[in-house]
Amino acid sequence: MSAIINQQHAARTESEQALYNMILETFGTHYVTYVIIGATAHIFTLINDAYAKSSSFQETTSEVISRSHFFFSSSYSVDYSHQIQTSVSESFRKNSQFFVEYKPPAVLVPGKTEWQSWIGSAVLAPVVVNRTLAPLSNLFFEYPDIQAHLERTANHYLNHGKYPMIAELNG
Incomplete structure (x- = not known):
């Protein structure tokens, strides 16, 4: 990098351009500034085509919401979850599939629901x-000409999948 900074100008020759290409090849076009760690649970409801065509959007939405409420409430209150489960129509239960994708994966703990197990262990493996x-x-940023040229070099690489020659950037 010092070879580029010492030039105090954008690449003018192929050998100077090779330095820019080498920087991108070594460090990549972007760097990580922030990382958020934690856990996610993605809830999916798959509905077969026949049910989707025969039901209104509002009806389907209501059923999906009720099914999701059942999932969460079953982890806490048997009585409440039974109420919600009975509010989901038999037709919807027969014509849909429900699953959850956990990250990190859920490790079942005896005596606990899948959700309770995951909540308890997710903090241990974010x-x-x-x-x-x-x-x-x-x-x-302290070297605007170099910054602009490196950005053009990176954009060329991202758009074309190859490191540019100086003529490709100046043409």
Whole structure:
């Protein structure tokens, strides 16, 4: 990097461009600025085509919400979850599938529901939930010409899948 910074200008020759390409090849086009770790549970309801065509959007939405409420309430109150389960129509139960994708994966604990098991263990093995990336060129903010050229080089690589020659950037 010092070879580029010492030039104090954007690449003008193929050998100078090779340095920019080498930086991107070594460090990538972006770097991680923030990482959020935790856990996620994605709840899916698959509905067969016949049911979807014969039911209104509002009816389907109501059934999906009731089914989701049942899932959460079954972890806490048997009476309440039974009430909700009976509010889900027989037709919906027969024509839909419900599953949850946990990250980190749920490890079942004897005597606990899947949800209770996951809640208890998720804090012990957090996963990346979100990350924020920034262009590598941002690190060269004190050198605007170098920053702009590195950004053009990275954009070319991202758009074309190959590191550019100087003529491709200046053309």
